[in-house]
Amino acid sequence: MKIGIIIGSLREGRKGESVGRWVHEQAQAREGTTEFELIDLKSFGVPLLEWEKVPGGAKKQYPYDSVLAWSAAVDACDGFVLVTPEYNHSVPGGLKNATDWLYPEWQGKAAGLVGYGSEGGVRAIEHWRLILANYSTVVVRQQVSLSTMEEFDGAQVRPNERRPGELGTLLDQAEQTVRQQQS
Numbered sequence: 001m002k003i004g005i006i007i008g009s010l011r012e013g014r015k016g017e018s019v020g021r022w023v024h025e026q027a028q029a030r031e032g033t034t035e036f037e038l039i040d041l042k043s044f045g046v047p048l049l050e051w052e053k054v055p056g057g058a059k060k061q062y063p064y065d066s067v068l069a070w071s072a073a074v075d076a077c078d079g080f081v082l083v084t085p086e087y088n089h090s091v092p093g094g095l096k097n098a099t100d101w102l103y104p105e106w107q108g109k110a111a112g113l114v115g116y117g118s119e120g121g122v123r124a125i126e127h128w129r130l131i132l133a134n135y136s137t138v139v140v141r142q143q144v145s146l147s148t149m150e151e152f153d154g155a156q157v158r159p160n161e162r163r164p165g166e167l168g169t170l171l172d173q174a175e176q177t178v179r180q181q182q183s
Contacts, residue, residue, distance in 0.1 A: 002037060003078065004074065006039045009084075023144075039073050080109065081111070083114045086122070113170075117148055142169040146163065
């Protein structure tokens with residue numbers, strides 16, 4: 001089983017890189033056979049979706065190498081954890097755009113959501129639940145909501161004492177959902 005941990009922020013000085021590394025470190029420390037891969041969206045350079053084709057009907061044949069690489073990275077995972085900032089009470093545009101480029105790569109997989117923002121990223125998390133439902137993605141109930149006002153030192157995440165337990169539950173649920181989807 002392979003679960004991708006996707007860093008969804010593209011901004012310079014982003015907090016998401018620190019959050020993604022923290023999630024990955026916590027996941028790597030778990031016992032079991034699940035492989036966890038850190039996937040940094042920024043490294044792909046996915047262009048704005050202006051293509052005339054509907055990605056759901058593209059059969060993974062995309063017009064840009066960057067999108068093909070992004071497709072392969074997501075497709076190689078059985079599930080994923082989206083590390084998402086909250087921008088203007090919603091999801092970040094770059095991550096939404098990159099998500100829109102793909103369709104079968106997300107379909108029927110498990111997902112966990114780790115958000116951050118002044119209110120813990122909860123509105124972005126709720127929006128992702130609706131967006132991912134379109135792909136028949138099974139989003140687990142547990143979420144991790146990190147407050148940028150209380151759990152960061154600059155761009156470095158400093159999760160409070162209950163966050164590792166919440167993340168552990170999220171990862172347990174994601175692994176269980178992947179097993180159910182595969183059976």
